[in-house]
Amino acid sequence: MTSPPPRPLPAIDADNAAFWTGGRNGELLIHRCARCRTYVHPPTSFCPACESREVGPEPVSGKGVILSLTVNHRAWFPGLPVPYVVAMVGIDEQPDVHLITNIVDCDPLSVRIGDRVKVRFEQAEDLWVPLFVPDQGKD
Amino acid sequence: MRWPEKSIAITGIGQSRISRDAGVSALSLTIDAAVEAIRDAGLTRADIDGIATWPGAIPDGSGFAPVGIPALQDALRLKVEWYSSTRETSGQFGAIFNAIGAIHAGLCRHVLVFRTMYQATARKQGLVNASYQPGQRTHAHMGWHAPYHAYVAATQQALYFARYVHESGIRPEQVAQIAINGRRNAALNPAAVYRTPITLDDYMASPILSTPLRLFDCDVPIDGSTAIILSHRDAAADLPNPPLRIEAIGTNMHYRNSWAQLDALATQAQPEVAAMMWNRTDLRPADVDVAELYDGFSFHTINWLENFGFCKRFEAGDFIEGGSRIALDGELPINTNGGALSAGRMHAYGQVHEACVQLWCRGGARQVKGRANGGPRVAALSTAGGPLAGCFLLVRD
Ligand SMILES: [Zn+2]
Numbered sequence: 001m002t003s004p005p006p007r008p009l010p011a012i013d014a015d016n017a018a019f020w021t022g023g024r025n026g027e028l029l030i031h032r033c034a035r036c037r038t039y040v041h042p043p044t045s046f047c048p049a050c051e052s053r054e055v056g057p058e059p060v061s062g063k064g065v066i067l068s069l070t071v072n073h074r075a076w077f078p079g080l081p082v083p084y085v086v087a088m089v090g091i092d093e094q095p096d097v098h099l100i101t102n103i104v105d106c107d108p109l110s111v112r113i114g115d116r117v118k119v120r121f122e123q124a125e126d127l128w129v130p131l132f133v134p135d136q137g138k139d
Numbered sequence: 140m141r142w143p144e145k146s147i148a149i150t151g152i153g154q155s156r157i158s159r160d161a162g163v164s165a166l167s168l169t170i171d172a173a174v175e176a177i178r179d180a181g182l183t184r185a186d187i188d189g190i191a192t193w194p195g196a197i198p199d200g201s202g203f204a205p206v207g208i209p210a211l212q213d214a215l216r217l218k219v220e221w222y223s224s225t226r227e228t229s230g231q232f233g234a235i236f237n238a239i240g241a242i243h244a245g246l247c248r249h250v251l252v253f254r255t256m257y258q259a260t261a262r263k264q265g266l267v268n269a270s271y272q273p274g275q276r277t278h279a280h281m282g283w284h285a286p287y288h289a290y291v292a293a294t295q296q297a298l299y300f301a302r303y304v305h306e307s308g309i310r311p312e313q314v315a316q317i318a319i320n321g322r323r324n325a326a327l328n329p330a331a332v333y334r335t336p337i338t339l340d341d342y343m344a345s346p347i348l349s350t351p352l353r354l355f356d357c358d359v360p361i362d363g364s365t366a367i368i369l370s371h372r373d374a375a376a377d378l379p380n381p382p383l384r385i386e387a388i389g390t391n392m393h394y395r396n397s398w399a400q401l402d403a404l405a406t407q408a409q410p411e412v413a414a415m416m417w418n419r420t421d422l423r424p425a426d427v428d429v430a431e432l433y434d435g436f437s438f439h440t441i442n443w444l445e446n447f448g449f450c451k452r453f454e455a456g457d458f459i460e461g462g463s464r465i466a467l468d469g470e471l472p473i474n475t476n477g478g479a480l481s482a483g484r485m486h487a488y489g490q491v492h493e494a495c496v497q498l499w500c501r502g503g504a505r506q507v508k509g510r511a512n513g514g515p516r517v518a519a520l521s522t523a524g525g526p527l528a529g530c531f532l533l534v535r536d
Contacts, residue, residue, distance in 0.1 A: 008275075008290060010282030041400065042283065068305070068404060070297035072349040076290065086289045086349070088298050088399070100298075100399050102287045113305045129286050 005079050007124050015043045018057035023121030023128025029057035030097060039094040062119035063135060064089040067098065071108050083108045089117055089132055105133040142419045143243040148382030149533065150249070150375050151180025151368040152495045157330055157483045158259065161362035165205035165257040168364040170214055173251055176366035181379040182249055187368075188220045189247030193234040193254060195224030202261030206364070211253065221246040229390040229412065230433075230523025231487035232531065236390050238369045248374040252367050254488040258360035283399050293357060293436070295398055296524055297349040300438040302404040304351050309441070309456035311351070315342035316462040317437035318355040318480050324467060325477025327505035332361055332483040356437040361483035365492050383498050386517070386532035389416030396526045407439075409446035409521070412528040417448070420532060424448040427532070428515030429497045429507050430471055431490035433522045434478040443521045444473075447530070472507045487522035494518035498535045 012020060015031075022029035031043035034054035038047055047055050069087035085103040090096065103111050105120070117132035153175025155161075155168035177184060196207025208222050221241045229236060231254060238250040277285040289295055303309070319342060325331035337355065345355040375382040389412035395402050403410065417423070424447055432443040441455045449471055450458035459465055465473045476482045476493040483489065496502050500514040509515040514535075521530040 007288070008277050008285040010286060011276035011278045016282070042397070068298040068302040070294060070301050070349045070352075071347075072288070072294050072297075073346070074293070074348045076288070076294075080288060084288065086287055086294050086298065088404075096400075096402060098399050100284050100287055100289060113301065124286075 004081050005077050007129060009124055009127055012127070015045070019043060020127045020129070022057065022059070023123070023130060026121070027059040028062045028119045028130055030060050030091065030093070031055050032058045039091070039097050041097040060091055060093050064091040064099070064117055064132070065095065066103070066111065066113055066115045066117060067095070068113055069103065069111055071111075085111050087111070087117075087132065099130065101130060101132050103133070104131050142387065144239050144385040144388050144419070144531070146372045147239045147242050148370055148372055148375050148384045149367050149491075149495055150370040150378050150380055150382055151176045151178070151182065152492050153177070153179055153366040154330070154492050155364040157332055157361050157363035157485070159332055159361060160259060160263065161257070165202070165255055165362070165364070166210050166214060168257070168362060169206045169211055169253060169255045169366075172255075172364040172366035173211060173215060173253055176251065176368050179380065180249070180368040180370070182368065184215055184217060186249050187217055187251050189238060189241055189250035190217065190219055190222040191234040191238040191241075191250055191252045192224045193228070193231045194226030200261060200264070202257035202259070202360075202362070204255070205257040206255040217251075219247065221250075229392070229529030230527040232520070232522045232529035233390075235367075235369065235491070235531070236388055236529065239385060239388065242369060242371050248371045250369045252369055253364060254486055255364035256360070256484060256486055257362050258484065259362045262360060280398050293352055294349045296436060296438075297352050299401075299404055299407055299525060300351055300436065303406075303438060303442065306405045307453035307456060309453075311343065312339055313456035313460050314351070314356065314437055314441065315339050316459040316465065317434060317440050317474075318342055320459075320462050320465050321434065321474050321478040321480040321482075324475050324505055325481035327503070328476045328482060331477040331481050332359055333477070333481045352436060352438075355480070358435050358479035358484040359481070361485070363483060363485055365485050365488035367488075367491055367495070380499060381535055383495055384534045384536060386422060386534040387416045387419035389413055389528070389530040391415045394526060398525050401526045406446060407442055407524050408526045408528040409442055409530075412530055413446045413448070416530050416532065422517060422532060426517050427471065427519045428509045428517050429475060429494065430473045430519040431475070431494045432473055432519070433487055433490065433524065434474055434480050435484070435486075435524060437480065439524045440473065440478070442524075443530075447519055447521065467505060467507055475502065475505055475507060490520055490522070494520050494533050498533060
């Protein structure tokens with residue numbers, strides 16, 4: 001079996017480095033305002049709620065809800081395994097923080113809008129890509 | 140005349156041959172469209188004192204934007220007082236909106252606006268996935284999508300459509316009417332690339348690319364160019380075509396301009412853009428005789444039907460069911476040339492060209508009768524999807 005094509009990885013800068021490397025320590029890091037506690041994503045150094053410049057990465061629970069999803073059936077690149085799920089997840093702490101992601105470790109056709117999911121990380125080169133899996137937990 | 144756009148009009152149109160294999164260069168197609176538009180307006184090259192396009196040349200071989208202003212200006216040896224291209228604007232109509240501003244500011248009087256695509260030939264040359272280049276890191280908004288193999292528009296935008304389906308309950312056999320209507324109209328349009336009518340069974344049998352999108356929900360990459368001439372009303376009075384006045388425009392950016400963070404998933408960024416347009420006119424949705432609504436994907440058209448107010452929120456499925464309301468002889472004919480789904484991806488400029496064809500009653504077999512057979516007088520036009528949106532009303536007085 002040939003390995004799937006590698007994930008096209010993002011260019012890293014001072015703003016997004018924490019998001020793409022937090023998985024090394026098992027943490028999903030989302031920028032948050034130190035003054036008013038609003039989460040700010042994509043990560044920037046300005047809080048749109050209170051205009052504070054004290055905004056930095058903080059770990060979140062890694063849990064969220066699927067706001068939308070598409071089951072992709074077309075191999076847009078040779079060797080790309082299909083079907084796969086591309087989803088938009090709203091994090092529990094602040095659902096207007098949307099993460100585009102894949103839902104993995106499950107039957108792609110079984111995933112639904114509204115399902116609860118939790119993060120798991122996949123290392124790719126020097127980055128840790130946040131993926132999500134179904135969350136059956138009742139904690 | 141409170142709003143400046145009301146003093147600007149479309150005075151001429153041109154279009155190259157639209158095809159799946161042009162056999163001539165993208166610049167040659169652009170010249171075809173531009174020369175035809177200038178002559179249609181009753182002007183000469185010397186009269187053109189402005190040029191605008193969206194998005195400007197992107198020389199990546201993908202055919203998305205092969206021709207920019209410098210290439211056309213030089214080929215036609217135009218001498219202009221103002222020119223501009225930009226991609227960061229209200230969808231593809233941004234070039235038109237910029238030209239309106241420039242004309243109103245007195246910088247120019249007759250602006251050539253064009254859009255050229257060369258994606259059919261580019262695909263034959265194997266440059267399909269220009270956005271996926273293994274080993275290279277991706278920048279900007281694609282950096283949030285590409286790691287998840289969501290680098291094509293179909294997959295990215297399917298997230299909005301899936302949310303719309305979830306909230307509205309629209310059924311596939313209702314969605315199908317956009318594609319079926321387009322192909323029915325394209326059968327009457329000799330310039331369309333796909334002209335064989337399709338049935339509901341054909342639609343349901345077309346492969347799913349990325350749920351809920353089927354192949355027949357997606358527009359058709361083509362080679363082709365469209366051009367229009369925008370003129371100041373005072374400079375249009377003696378020209379051969381009745382000026383088609385810009386009645387109102389919608390250009391705003393009130394939502395988060397992000398493909399991932401857009402805060403209006405089920406409607407996309409259209410509602411406030413449409414509201415701005417209606418606030419700049421006394422016309423109402425019931426006054427519209429023909430609507431040329433963006434159909435890069437069929438769901439864009441469905442969204443625009445609701446966001447323009449042609450039907451209520453989440454009732455577009457009922458509105459288009461059976462297809463009779465949106466047919467050429469229906470209460471709101473839409474995408475009368477076949478749209479991008481069947482006439483080809485002119486990227487919103489096909490819609491502009493067709494709105495003019497209809498308002499000038501040049502539609503031949505596909506001409507909308509309307510207004511007690513004097514022909515349609517008011518056209519609604521829209522473009523783009525996701526965080527991008529633009530729209531305007533075009534009026535034959
Ligand atoms: Zn704050």
